[in-house]
Amino acid sequence: xxxxxxxxxxxxxxxxxxxxxxxxxxxxxxxxxxxxxxxxxxxxxxxxxxxxxxxxxxxxxxxxxxxxxxxxxxxxxxxxxxxxxxxxxxxxxxxxxxxxxxxxxxxxxxxxxxxxxxxxxxxxxxxxxxxxxxxxxxxxxxxxxxxxxxxxxxxxxxxxxxxxxxxxxxxxxxxxxxxxxxxxxxxxxxxxxxxxxxxxxxxxxxxxxxxxxxxxxxxxxxxxxxxxxxx
Amino acid sequence: xxxxxxxxxxxxxxxxxxxxxxxxxxxxxxxxxxxxxxxxxxxxxxxxxxxxxxxxxxxxxxxxxxxxxxxxxxxxxxxxxxxxxxxxxxxxxxxxxxxxxxxxxxxxxxxxxxxxxxxxxxxxxxxxxxxxxxxxxxxxxxxxxxxxxxxxxxxxxxxxxxxxxxxxxxxxxxxxxxxxxxxxxxxxxxxxxxxxxxxxxxxxxxxxxxxxxxxxxxxxxxxxxxxxxxxxx
Numbered sequence: 092x093x094x095x096x097x098x099x100x101x102x103x104x105x106x107x108x109x110x111x112x113x114x115x116x117x118x119x120x121x122x123x124x125x126x127x128x129x130x131x132x133x134x135x136x137x138x139x140x141x142x143x144x145x146x147x148x149x150x151x152x153x154x155x156x157x158x159x160x161x162x163x164x165x166x167x168x169x170x171x172x173x174x175x176x177x178x179x180x181x182x183x184x185x186x187x188x189x190x191x192x193x194x195x196x197x198x199x200x201x202x203x204x205x206x207x208x209x210x211x212x213x214x215x216x217x218x219x220x221x222x223x224x225x226x227x228x229x230x231x232x233x234x235x236x237x238x239x240x241x242x243x244x245x246x247x248x249x250x251x252x253x254x255x256x257x258x259x260x261x262x263x264x265x266x267x268x269x270x271x272x273x274x275x276x277x278x279x280x281x282x283x284x285x286x287x288x289x290x291x292x293x294x295x296x297x298x299x300x301x302x303x304x305x306x307x308x309x310x311x312x313x314x315x316x317x318x319x320x321x322x
Numbered sequence: 323x324x325x326x327x328x329x330x331x332x333x334x335x336x337x338x339x340x341x342x343x344x345x346x347x348x349x350x351x352x353x354x355x356x357x358x359x360x361x362x363x364x365x366x367x368x369x370x371x372x373x374x375x376x377x378x379x380x381x382x383x384x385x386x387x388x389x390x391x392x393x394x395x396x397x398x399x400x401x402x403x404x405x406x407x408x409x410x411x412x413x414x415x416x417x418x419x420x421x422x423x424x425x426x427x428x429x430x431x432x433x434x435x436x437x438x439x440x441x442x443x444x445x446x447x448x449x450x451x452x453x454x455x456x457x458x459x460x461x462x463x464x465x466x467x468x469x470x471x472x473x474x475x476x477x478x479x480x481x482x483x484x485x486x487x488x489x490x491x492x493x494x495x496x497x498x499x500x501x502x503x504x505x506x507x508x509x510x511x512x513x514x515x516x517x518x519x520x521x522x523x524x525x526x527x528x529x530x531x532x533x534x535x536x537x538x539x540x541x542x543x544x545x546x547x548x549x550x551x552x553x554x555x
Contacts, residue, residue: 102434102447159550181554183349184491195346195432196554 120205121313122213124190124226126253127237129219132263134162135296136237137214140309141171143301148211148313151176151204153197155189155218178204186218194230201230211313222251233312235259235305244273247291248281259308260291266298334466337440338459338476341487346432350425351488351553352376352481353541358492359548360541369489370503373482377507377514379535381481384456385474385518386530387413391460392473393522395446406448406457412527413454419539421546425555429455433462441465470522475515482507488553 127133134156141150152172156162158179166172178200182189189197201213215231217224226234236257238246241264247254254260260282268275275293282291292304310316337343354372357363363372391409394401417423430453437445437458444465449457456477463473483504490500521531542555 102438102445102449102451157550157552181349181551183351183488183553185348188348192342193344193346193348195344195435196349196428198435199428199431 118205120210120213121233121309122201122215122231123309123312124215124217124231124234125237126190126217126224126226126234126257127219127261128221128239128242131219131237131239131242132294132296133216133219133237134165136261136263136294136302136305137216138166138171139296139300139302140212140214140306141166143303143306144212144309145171149208150212150214151178151208151210152214152216153178153180153200153204154216155180155182155186155197156216157218176204176208176210182218186220187224190215190217190224190226190230192227194227197230212309222246222249222253225252225256233258235261235308237261237263239264239267240273240275240278241267241271243271244268244275244277244281247278247285250285254282255285256289258289259305260286260289261305262291262293263296265293265295331472332467335463335468335472335476337466338463338468339479341483343433343436345436346429346554347480347484348487349554350429350484351492351555352380352485353538353545353555354485354488355492355551355553356541356545356548358489360544363489363493366495366499366503369486369493369495369500370506372489373486373503373507374510375535376485376538377478377482377510379533380538381478381511382514382518382531382533383416384459384481385478385515386522387416387454387456388460388463388477389470389474389515389519389522390524390527390530391457392464392468392470393460395461395464400446401448403448406446406450406453409457409527410450410454412530413457416530416532416534417539418534419542421542421555422539423454424546425542426454426456427452428554430458433458437462437465471515471519474518474522475511478511478514478518482511492552 125133125136137152144150163174163177166177167174180189180196180200197215234257236253240262262278265275279291294302294304296302354363357372363369394405414423417426433455434453446461449461459477460473463476486500486504489495490497545551545555
């Protein structure tokens, strides 16, 4: 009988219980969620991390954004990531739902890439939305939230789960601060007040295309030395 | 045709009728995204036409499959491994579009994650790890203590409520009007579920009905080939 890869060998219950948390088997990869509003620089940050870490780490990317061949070309053109290491998930117009309330499609995509490439690092990029995003701990081990300076220096004090509860807050496009009249000092102070001990880093991916502070944070989460690898 | 409706509805059963069930359904439009793109669904009357068509075809089919799977899940003694394989093959044979089969298995696997978490020791191993959605749904309703009719009802209802929700998100329809439209279809959904329950009581899966919706197959294949998609199907 012709079959379509439907698991005719029978159900492996344990494999379905493997999530990022809970009753999971030892897993080699670190799963990192990257969230943030539209245009804040999530995809550029993914590219920066792949550029900085791709030589000595195996990386795969799941994107929840509207994914076009243009997006794939962006990552491929710079030699950053080959197409088969990127998977796009359709979110049914609800990007939050797909990474928080109903993570089934993202888990499928992550697990398929993990099975194929045995990566060290899995980056899960959310669809761009607003400040209320948070990733399910069933999908990722840790999450970073990207905002940009051009959205105004009031964003950190507005709060929301992305700003207050993410494991790393990335304030991007610091080069635009003088142009939009944003005060980085105010952003740093407000972020510290909203986040307590959780770290905040400032980036300008034009001047630092390897996103040094974020790269160091990721290496740290991977348990790697963080002093010598960046250029 | 006698009545098959139950008086006994359990809280567990309601899990399967809840659109918040984390089984991937929110990202499937059941063909509506492509129908909207083609201009076939553009207002409430055209949405109603689409939903009636879907209920009579995909809805009737998945309702019968779900009812059959529910009955099998509650069979004593439990069905052999090969019975589940045979059912799986019969469901595949009723879906001529590869994109439809793929969407069905993606949703079936997502639902299976939920079933394994809720009833870790009771999910039949013979389902494999990528069952068709209607099969997983029927088994789930069975594990939740529901009857074949309940399984058919959940399947028939989802066959219209899920694309209706997708259309709402794509077109910005008034959510109250969309709900009223589904309420309008309720008697048809009940009848569909009742007919599917009887049709599923056949003895073998090869006798399950196959009310194919050709247009849904075409939409599914078109969708799979589209560059930009917001929904998985």
